[in-house]
Structures are given as structure tokens and as C-alpha cells.
Amino acid sequence: MVATNKKKSAGKPGKFNTEMFDDVPVLQRKWKAALRPGEALPRYEDVMLGSLGRLADHIVLLRKDDDALGLSRSGRYIQQWFNDDRWDIPLSDLPPDCATALGEAASSALQNGRPYLASAHCVRDGLVRTYDVLALPTSSRWGGTLVGAYVNERDAQYNLLDTIFSATDEGVLSLAAIRDAAGQPADFQIVHLNQGAARLLEQPLAALLWRRLGAGGNLLCAPDVIRQLRDIVACDDGGQIEIDRDDRSLRLGVTAFGDMLSLTLSDVTALKRSEVSFRLLFDNNPMPMWVFDAETTRFISVNDAAVQHYGYSRETFLQMQLRQIWPQDEWATHSQALQQVGDVYDSGRDWRHLKADGSEIHVLTFGRRVAFDGRDGYLVAVVDITERRKAEARIAHMAHHDGLTNLSNRDFFQDRLRLALERSQPAGKRVAVLCVDLDLFKNVNDSFGHPIGDRLLKAVAERLRSEVRGDNLVARLGGDEFAIVLPADVSPTEASDFADRLIGVLSVGYDIDGIEVIVGASIGIALSPGDGASCEELMRNADMALYQAKSDGGGVHRFFEREMNRQAQKRRDMERDLRRAFAHGEFELHYQPLVDIAANRISGFESLLRWRHPDKGMVSPAEFIPVAEDIGLIVALGEWVLREACSEAMNWPADIKVAVNLSPVQFRSRHLVQAVISALAHSGLSPRRLELEITESVFLAETEANLAILHQLRELGVSISMDDFGTGYSSLSYLRSFPFDKIKIDRSFVKDLAQRSDCVAIVRAISGLGRSLNITTTAEGVETTDQLDWLRAEGCNEVQGFLFSAARPASEVAALLSGFGPRASKAA
Incomplete structure (x- = not known):
């Protein structure tokens, strides 16, 4: 199979077992949650609009007109799958493999009246790729039925062009099983064949390709043949089938690969x-x-x-x-x-x-x-x-090797590791597992493109192959992640020396088409039996050691230590609790007033996310926000914050603004503008009352794309504020890149205003800069009247902090607004 080299979260614990998110269950739960009592199907708006986030790229919207299906809308991933970015076209205009997969899944979903998960097999450049297709039937307020289909590719791919369809006198073809609404194989589709098969079936190759056996027309279409093929798929096995007709006799050798069948046709008529x-x-x-x-x-x-x-x-x-x-x-x-x-x-x-x-x-x-x-x-x-x-040997080789580098793949590596552990345990010998991750590989992809990244991975594989010899085994696990098993009773010192030598070998520069490419390597090591007696435990612990090596700056190796497991478990608990908390509504918003110094009044509130854990009480945002960003939950959580804050602000006086903090991860989802529009439309809040706060980290990646998003938000009428101004190394350049409405002076400068002249100078400079650029300045962390006096004297426009109020629940906002005046005067 030909794998891509897109970077995963390097070295994070648990990546050997499950993905951080499972999209299909998320969409199924969303469909079920949108189903209202008494309605056969949920509404399209409740399922397909709102918090899809990154999943929107994988969604295609199908409409049912009479008995025919047509394509209405499609995301970017779907358009690449189709190789067609057109909308509002009949399904028959799409490539036959895509059209068949979508049509079958949508028809089954409509027949059942429930989400239907199917598998699709598509041929691209000689690769048979397997996709998950989840069809979600919905009702439309304009009448009729809409089906939203989510499509995503699995890891497994089979390159059949170089193997099954090599030059041979025998007929060779491949069939894809088509399952019915109950999930049972009901028919088969010819997805590839050679000229020998066309000759034996006595039809032109073009007439046979993509034809279903159930449609009849050739010797394979006999009911008894289809029945035997269904039995082979059900058993995931192989076998032989005899076809005897008046003038023809064929013998079929059949091999099953899941829903794929490889057939060899021999003419035994003579x-x-x-x-x-x-x-x-x-x-x-x-x-x-x-x-x-x-x-x-x-x-x-x-x-x-x-x-x-x-x-x-x-x-x-x-x-x-x-x-x-x-x-x-x-x-x-x-x-x-x-x-x-x-x-x-x-x-x-x-x-x-x-x-x-x-x-x-x-x-x-x-x-x-x-x-x-x-x-x-x-x-x-x-x-x-x-x-x-x-051909069968080539297929077996492909099933156990990575298509890009020809190294062993994850499945073969795990089988060899299990065998090594079984042999070592009776003798009490050690087996070492090394998890290897390239440093700076993402920069290569971003700078030179994925083709150069692929060639770099091939060069890295060659170096690994030259260093890992004998009974040792090296495998590519995916992306730029590799693993090595050393089964020969290796000592910790030997494993350490080997890892150091490997890092040195992989860190030497690479010449790719005249481009000098430099990457490094980090390695995590686990040794049996002390670090684990099973394949899964040993790989998981080596992966945690790799995570530590990456955290220590990369270019080093680290052995697994038990403390890593404790930290990893704590992290996994946090991830699990966060997902549960979001599902059970444990999050809430508190609001801290923003005070206009000149007018001596509250001008707005900053919304701050709080998590009330049922057992631990209030959990600090500093603990859970980074984890929510890492696992992608921050996108859905951020959309909830936007909707909640805008809706709450509608209960305040019309001149009071609400400020919402945005995570850099929300920009990467590319659906931020739509989320803001949805929140404003849902609440009815004027865009001029919404203020969005960002940090300079938004500018540190994909600057042009993020700037474009900021300009789109400004065009809506929303205000943009830079938070923690002055703490980064290039904040001034960002003021040139984008016309901010407000800059917020970080609390670290406000804290020591009365004691340190340099803090006074910085606050004075920022306030002066704001006046010159006509940008509002807000000081954070104001706790004393002395600090307030200094800020007023230096011309700061707004302040917020405990001097006025800590962040309060929404139920206390009205009291803050009505009682602020006298307290503010007294504080002043």
C-alpha cells in the first residue's frame, strides 16, 4: 500500500492503539441527538450545520429528486476524491466507483431510516483504496429528503497492478463485494481485469469493467457461482469453482481479502x-x-x-x-x-x-x-x-510491507515482536523495542512539499535498512514514525549505543534533487520483561519514552520509566474526562468586567471558560485548555463558547460588549468564520458587540491563511483584540500585518507598576502606541488602586482585574452592572 507521510502527533502516548478521535461515532451520535420525538428523520440544519469543524471537508450532501440521487454540495476532501469540484450535478456524472459507493450507502440509509455505514473500494492509479462511507438521512424544511455522507480513507491499500494483473495467459480479475442494507454480501462488481479474463469471458474488457455480476451477461453471473463467491467472502478464505456450460468449462481459483476477491480463470474446456x-x-x-x-x-x-x-x-x-x-x-x-x-x-x-x-x-x-x-x-x-x-507472493509481501519504503509495516512488525517475546520469555532474555521519530520532518513537507517528503522517507528507510541487520527488524508505522525490534537478549548499554549510532546516521544531511535536507531523530526505548511482557505494553511504553525524548528537545534517546506511565495515565484520564464533560454539559462561562477608565463604567465582559468537575470541583483552564487543543476538542468547545457568550450578551444593555478568546487550533479548522456567523445568527447579537481575542501564536503558522480569516471576521463588523501584548518577540510586526481594534497589556507588566520603572516605561510605550494607531489599550490583572492610578496617568483606556471583580457566573452580571458605579468611584 502507498502511505502518505502526513505528520501525526509525534510520540504521543497511546497512538499505537487507537486514534485520538473516531469521526463515525461522533456523527452517529450527532444524528441521534438531533432526532426529535415524533419525527422519522432529524432535520438537515440540526445535523449538517454548526459544529462539524474539520469533518465538513469530508461531507457530501445528496438530494433525492423523485427516485434519483444528485450531488448538492461537497467538501474539499470529497472534491479531491471525485477529482471534480462541481455542485448540483446528478450522481451519474461522478466516477463510477464513487457513484456506486455513495448510491448504495444512501439508498440503504433511506431504506432503514437510520445512519448506514458502508465500505467503498475505489481504484486510483492502480491502488485499490478502501473508504468508510457513513450516510446520514435527514429531512429538509424545503421538502424532500437530504442525505449527508461522510467519506474517509482507511489505512489499508492493495497495489494490484504490479501483481495480479501482470502479463499472463491466464485470466485474472478482481471483484468487490457489494453488501445489502443488512450488511450481507449480495452482489459483486468487477473492479479490474486483464485481457486474458476478457478473452475467457468472451466480452470486451471495457464492457466487463465495473459491471455487476447480478446484471448477467457472462459465465461468472450464474447464480450458483455468485452463491459460492458469497460463501468465500463470508469465510474470508479461498477456494476453487468449476463452471461447466455446453461449450465452455472454466476453473476459478479464488482468494479473499476482506471484501475484495482475486480470481484466476483457467480454461479447462479442452x-x-x-x-x-x-x-x-x-x-x-x-x-x-x-x-x-x-x-x-x-x-x-x-x-x-x-x-x-x-x-x-x-x-x-x-x-x-x-x-x-x-x-x-x-x-x-x-x-x-x-x-x-x-x-x-x-x-x-x-x-x-x-x-x-x-x-x-x-x-x-x-x-x-x-x-x-x-x-x-x-x-x-x-x-x-x-x-x-x-503474484500471490507479491500480494502477501504487500500485505506485510509499507508501499512507500518497502519496510515491514505495523502488522508484520507486531507479529515479529510477539514471536520474539514468546521465544525470549522461557529463557528470561530481553527484547528491545525502539520507536524512532524524525525531528523537523513537518518543516520539510511544509517547505518543499510532500513529494520531497516521500523521497526523504525512502532515503531514511535505506539508512535504517543498512543499520538494522540479521534477526533485527525495522518497520515503518506511518508518517515519519519507525520502529525497531532487537530480539537477541540485548542489554541496556547495547540498546543505548545502538540508538546513539542510529541518531547520528539519520541526522547526516540528505541530498534530494540538489536540495540539502536536514532532519534529526528521537528514539524511545523499552526493554522486556521489565518494561512490558506483551507486544502492546512494550510498544506503548517505548512510545512514551519517545514522547519524553521529543519533549526534551529531540535528537536524543530515552528509556521508558514508570513515572512516564503515571503521567500518560493522568493525561488519558484528562482526555476521557474532557470528552465526557463536553457530552454532559459540565462546562460553564464566567464573565469578568472590562472597565472604561474615562467613563468610569463597565464597557463589556470577557467570557472565561470554566469546568466544574463532578468529583474534582473547578479545574483550572491552564490544565484542561492545552489538552483540549491537543485532542481537537477545542474546536467544538470553542463553537459552544461563541454561541453561549453571544446568547448571554443579549440579556445585557445594548452598549455592553462581550469578548471571546480564540484558540489557534480554531483557525486551523478553517470553519471559524462560519462558526462566528452561526453564533451571531443564532443569538441575534449585533457583530459590533462581539470582540474576539487572539494571541500572537495565531501568526506563527500559516500566516497568510490566518490573516485572511481575520479580515473576513473584520468584514462582519466584529472587533479583533490581541491578547497578552508585549510578551512575544514580534508583536510589533503583527500590528503592521493587521489593524487590531484593541491590544491588551499583559498582567506581568501591570503587577509591578508601582515598584519597577521598566514596567512603567513599557505600559507608557504601549499606551502611546495605541493612541498613535487609534487602538484601544486594555490592562489586565489590575488588583490595587495604585496600579489603577498609574494606568490612568499613562493614558490606558480600559482595565480589568480583581480590583473590580473576579470572573462571575452569568447570573451575577446584572448585579455587577447595577452596582458598579459607587464601587468604582470608591476604588478610584
């Missing part, structure tokens, strides 16, 4: 008709054939095809016995099988035969007892399946 014209069949048949003596096993006669195929002259053949074409290590097996032969037989398995040049071929043999020139003998026909076996 063999079946051997009784009709033995001599014509024997002498002129292109299939190698011979007759051997039943008692002596000596060859009595051979046809021209056997002479040509095996390379022995006819005279030599007629002086030989069967065993002389058998490899010596199979003499006993061949002889035993020969003793069990009846009047008619087929080999039931493939055998190895020796040709005159000493090379081996794999064959199937078919025979029957005959009287030949007055002697008791056996007529044998031979089918050479050497190319088929090579």
Missing part, C-alpha cells in the same frame, strides 16, 4: 472434452500433457507443448520416470500422492516440477486412467501456475 477426441487433444493441445505407465511411472508419450515447456527432448522424456522431474525433497510426498490416485484425479494442491535447465515451476496436474497402446497408464495435463504464485 481437458473436459478429452473423452471425445483423445488423440487430437493430446497431440495438438497447447497445454503440456503426457501419458505415464501406471506400474513403472515411466513416460510413455509426451505432447509438443510438454517438450517445449519443460525443455527436455522427446527422446529424453521417453527415457525418464516421473520422479526425475520432481525436486528430491518432494519425492516422498509425490510418491505417496501417486499411490492414492484413482481413475480420475486432480492434484488438489500445487506441485514443484524441474525443467531441463534446473529451474523450478509450480504446477497443477489433472489426470485420468487410460489404456494407451495396450498399456495401463494415466493421461496427465499440466497447468503452470508459477506466475500466479509469484
Whole structure:
């Protein structure tokens, strides 16, 4: 399979077991939550609008007009899948594989009246890619039915072009199982075939490709054949199928790969008709054939095809016995099988035969007892399946190796690690697992593009392959993540020395098309049995050690320590609690007043997210916000904050603003503008009453794209404020990049105003800068009247802090507004 090199969260605990998010259950829960009592389907607006976030790129909207489905809207990922960015087109205009997958999933969802999860198999550049397709049926307020379909690719891919469909006289084709609404295989679709298959099925290749067997038209479409194919899919096994018709006889060799079937077609019509014209069949048949003596096993006669195929002259053949074409290590097996032969037989398995040049071929043999020139003998026909076996070997290789680097893949690595642990445990020997992650690889992709990133990964794989030899094994787990198993009772010192040498080898520069590329490597090490006795535990602990190595700056190796496990468990608990908290509504907003110094009045409130844990009480935002950002929950949580804050602000006087903090992660979702529009529309709040606060970290990545988003928000009428101004190294340059409405002076400068002249100078400079640029300045963390006097003297416009009020629940905002005046005067 050809894997991409897109960067995962490098070295984070638990990534060997599950993904951080599972999109399908999230969408299924969203559909179920939107279902109202008494309604057969939820409304389109409740399911497909709002908090889809990054999932919107994977959504295609289908409309049902009469009995036909059409495409209404599609996200960017879907458009790449289609290779078509058009909207409002019939489903039939799409590529057949995409149209089939979407049509089947949507029809099943509409038939069941519930979300339907299906698998789609699509061929792209010779790769059979597997996709999850989740169809969500919804009602439309304009009438009719809409189906939102989520599409995402699985990891597994099979490159069949170089293997199954190599040049061969036999017919080879691939079928994809099509499942019905109950999830059972109901039909099959031809997704690829070679010219040999088209010839054997007596139809043009183009007419067979993408055709369903259920539509009829060729020998594979017989009901008994389809039934046997369904049985093979159900058992995930292989087998042979015989097709006998009046004028045709085919033998099918079938191998199952999940919902994919690989078929090899052999024409055995001539063999079946051997009784009709033995001599014509024997002498002129292109299939190698011979007759051997039943008692002596000596060859009595051979046809021209056997002479040509095996390379022995006819005279030599007629002086030989069967065993002389058998490899010596199979003499006993061949002889035993020969003793069990009846009047008619087929080999039931493939055998190895020796040709005159000493090379081996794999064959199937078919025979029957005959009287030949007055002697008791056996007529044998031979089918050479050497190319088929090579193709199967290539497929088996692909199933265990990474398509980009040709290193072992994750599944094969885990199998080898389990075997090494099983062998080491009785003797009490150590097995070492090293998790390797490239440093700065994302920069290579961002700077030079993914093609250069792919070539770099190939070069890294070559260096790893040259260093990891013998019984040791190196694998690519995905992206820029690799793993190594050292099974030979390695000591900690040996593992450490090996890791240091590997880091040095991987850190030497790479020359790729004249581009000098520099990356480093970090390594985490776990040793059995102390760091784990099972494959899963050992890999998880090595991964935690890698996470520590990355946290320590990279370019180093670290051994697993038990404290890492405790920290990882604490982190996992936090992630689980956060998801539960969001689902159960444990979050709430508190509001801290923003005070206009000149007018001596509250001008607005900053909304601050709070988490009231049922057991731990209030959890500090400093603890849970970074975790929510890491796991992606901050996008959905941020949209909730926007809606809640805007709705609450509608209860305040019309001149009071509300400020909402934005995370840099929300910008990466690319749906921030839509979320703001939705929050304003839902609440009815004027855009001029909404103030969005960002930090300079928004500018540290994808500056042009983030600037474009900020300008779109400004066009809505929303105010933009830079938070924690002065704490970054390039804040002044950001004021040139974007015309902010407000800059907030960080509390670290306000704290020591009365004691430190440098703090006074900084506050004075920022206030002066704000006046010059016509930007409001707000000071945070005001706790004393001395600080307030200094800020007033330096021309600061707004203040907030405990001097006026801590952040309060929404229920106390009215009291703050009504009682502020006298307290503010007294404080002043």
C-alpha cells in the first residue's frame, strides 16, 4: 500500500492503539441527538450545520429528486476524491466507483431510516483504496429528503497492478463485494481485469469493467457461482469453482481479502472434452500433457507443448520416470500422492516440477486412467501456475510491507515482536523495542512539499535498512514514525549505543534533487520483561519514552520509566474526562468586567471558560485548555463558547460588549468564520458587540491563511483584540500585518507598576502606541488602586482585574452592572 507521510502527533502516548478521535461515532451520535420525538428523520440544519469543524471537508450532501440521487454540495476532501469540484450535478456524472459507493450507502440509509455505514473500494492509479462511507438521512424544511455522507480513507491499500494483473495467459480479475442494507454480501462488481479474463469471458474488457455480476451477461453471473463467491467472502478464505456450460468449462481459483476477491480463470474446456477426441487433444493441445505407465511411472508419450515447456527432448522424456522431474525433497510426498490416485484425479494442491535447465515451476496436474497402446497408464495435463504464485507472493509481501519504503509495516512488525517475546520469555532474555521519530520532518513537507517528503522517507528507510541487520527488524508505522525490534537478549548499554549510532546516521544531511535536507531523530526505548511482557505494553511504553525524548528537545534517546506511565495515565484520564464533560454539559462561562477608565463604567465582559468537575470541583483552564487543543476538542468547545457568550450578551444593555478568546487550533479548522456567523445568527447579537481575542501564536503558522480569516471576521463588523501584548518577540510586526481594534497589556507588566520603572516605561510605550494607531489599550490583572492610578496617568483606556471583580457566573452580571458605579468611584 502507498502511505502518505502526513505528520501525526509525534510520540504521543497511546497512538499505537487507537486514534485520538473516531469521526463515525461522533456523527452517529450527532444524528441521534438531533432526532426529535415524533419525527422519522432529524432535520438537515440540526445535523449538517454548526459544529462539524474539520469533518465538513469530508461531507457530501445528496438530494433525492423523485427516485434519483444528485450531488448538492461537497467538501474539499470529497472534491479531491471525485477529482471534480462541481455542485448540483446528478450522481451519474461522478466516477463510477464513487457513484456506486455513495448510491448504495444512501439508498440503504433511506431504506432503514437510520445512519448506514458502508465500505467503498475505489481504484486510483492502480491502488485499490478502501473508504468508510457513513450516510446520514435527514429531512429538509424545503421538502424532500437530504442525505449527508461522510467519506474517509482507511489505512489499508492493495497495489494490484504490479501483481495480479501482470502479463499472463491466464485470466485474472478482481471483484468487490457489494453488501445489502443488512450488511450481507449480495452482489459483486468487477473492479479490474486483464485481457486474458476478457478473452475467457468472451466480452470486451471495457464492457466487463465495473459491471455487476447480478446484471448477467457472462459465465461468472450464474447464480450458483455468485452463491459460492458469497460463501468465500463470508469465510474470508479461498477456494476453487468449476463452471461447466455446453461449450465452455472454466476453473476459478479464488482468494479473499476482506471484501475484495482475486480470481484466476483457467480454461479447462479442452481437458473436459478429452473423452471425445483423445488423440487430437493430446497431440495438438497447447497445454503440456503426457501419458505415464501406471506400474513403472515411466513416460510413455509426451505432447509438443510438454517438450517445449519443460525443455527436455522427446527422446529424453521417453527415457525418464516421473520422479526425475520432481525436486528430491518432494519425492516422498509425490510418491505417496501417486499411490492414492484413482481413475480420475486432480492434484488438489500445487506441485514443484524441474525443467531441463534446473529451474523450478509450480504446477497443477489433472489426470485420468487410460489404456494407451495396450498399456495401463494415466493421461496427465499440466497447468503452470508459477506466475500466479509469484503474484500471490507479491500480494502477501504487500500485505506485510509499507508501499512507500518497502519496510515491514505495523502488522508484520507486531507479529515479529510477539514471536520474539514468546521465544525470549522461557529463557528470561530481553527484547528491545525502539520507536524512532524524525525531528523537523513537518518543516520539510511544509517547505518543499510532500513529494520531497516521500523521497526523504525512502532515503531514511535505506539508512535504517543498512543499520538494522540479521534477526533485527525495522518497520515503518506511518508518517515519519519507525520502529525497531532487537530480539537477541540485548542489554541496556547495547540498546543505548545502538540508538546513539542510529541518531547520528539519520541526522547526516540528505541530498534530494540538489536540495540539502536536514532532519534529526528521537528514539524511545523499552526493554522486556521489565518494561512490558506483551507486544502492546512494550510498544506503548517505548512510545512514551519517545514522547519524553521529543519533549526534551529531540535528537536524543530515552528509556521508558514508570513515572512516564503515571503521567500518560493522568493525561488519558484528562482526555476521557474532557470528552465526557463536553457530552454532559459540565462546562460553564464566567464573565469578568472590562472597565472604561474615562467613563468610569463597565464597557463589556470577557467570557472565561470554566469546568466544574463532578468529583474534582473547578479545574483550572491552564490544565484542561492545552489538552483540549491537543485532542481537537477545542474546536467544538470553542463553537459552544461563541454561541453561549453571544446568547448571554443579549440579556445585557445594548452598549455592553462581550469578548471571546480564540484558540489557534480554531483557525486551523478553517470553519471559524462560519462558526462566528452561526453564533451571531443564532443569538441575534449585533457583530459590533462581539470582540474576539487572539494571541500572537495565531501568526506563527500559516500566516497568510490566518490573516485572511481575520479580515473576513473584520468584514462582519466584529472587533479583533490581541491578547497578552508585549510578551512575544514580534508583536510589533503583527500590528503592521493587521489593524487590531484593541491590544491588551499583559498582567506581568501591570503587577509591578508601582515598584519597577521598566514596567512603567513599557505600559507608557504601549499606551502611546495605541493612541498613535487609534487602538484601544486594555490592562489586565489590575488588583490595587495604585496600579489603577498609574494606568490612568499613562493614558490606558480600559482595565480589568480583581480590583473590580473576579470572573462571575452569568447570573451575577446584572448585579455587577447595577452596582458598579459607587464601587468604582470608591476604588478610584
